[in-house]
Amino acid sequence: MRAVVQRVQRAGVSVDEREIARIGRGFLVLVGFRKGEAETALEWMARKIASLRVFQDGEGKMTAALDAVGGEMLVVSQFTLYADVNKGARPSFDQSAPAEEARRLYDRFVELLRTQTGGRVATGEFQASMKVELVNDGPVTIVIDRE
Numbered sequence: 001m002r003a004v005v006q007r008v009q010r011a012g013v014s015v016d017e018r019e020i021a022r023i024g025r026g027f028l029v030l031v032g033f034r035k036g037e038a039e040t041a042l043e044w045m046a047r048k049i050a051s052l053r054v055f056q057d058g059e060g061k062m063t064a065a066l067d068a069v070g071g072e073m074l075v076v077s078q079f080t081l082y083a084d085v086n087k088g089a090r091p092s093f094d095q096s097a098p099a100e101e102a103r104r105l106y107d108r109f110v111e112l113l114r115t116q117t118g119g120r121v122a123t124g125e126f127q128a129s130m131k132v133e134l135v136n137d138g139p140v141t142i143v144i145d146r147e
Contacts, residue, residue: 001041001105002081004030007054007140011074013124014131021122026071027052028134029113032081033097033105041146042109049073050116054140062140066117073117076124076132077106099127 005027012022029049055064055071066073079102083091097105103126114121124130 001034001037001045001146002032003045003049003144004078004081005049005052005142005144006030006134007137008074009135009137011132011134013074013076013122013133015125015128020125021074023072023074023122025069025137026066026120027073028132029073029075030078030081031075031106031109032078033102034082034095035097035101037097037101037105039108042105042112045144045146046109046112046116048144048146050113052142054142071120073113073121074123075106075110075113075121076130077102077126103127 008026008028010022010024011028012019014020027049051065053065054062055066055069057063079093079096080091082096083093084095085091096102106126110121110123124132
């Protein structure tokens with residue numbers, strides 16, 4: 001499982017020119033799943049992201065977590081996080097979970113995040129062609145892998 005967590009001032013996602021989700025201060029989380037992903041990876045990742053202390057405290061140090069700043073989360077499924085470009089110029093997605101498996105994992109992951117954050121989690125639309133916009137804060141971008 002792989003997640004790219006971006007600290008944002010705001011973020012939104014649109015499908016077919018229609019905005020489907022928008023958040024203020026918080027995290028934009030792009031998440032991808034490998035074939036055969038374990039439930040324990042989802043649980044670990046949800047806890048890790050919800051507890052990340054990357055918001056500035058009163059002294060300008062990154063010590064505050066999402067809940068401490070009243071932050072929100074926007075989670076977008078992105079199978080391309082497991083693109084393999086080692087051979088040739090066209091990416092291979094052989095490591096990515098098939099759509100049906102990935103949808104189940106994504107739904108469960110969002111459910112776990114909502115439990116961890118008290119429900120302040122918006123989502124993209126699974127398997128849709130989405131337009132994601134954000135104002136990255138910092139910028140702070142963290143890549144988290146769970147084997």
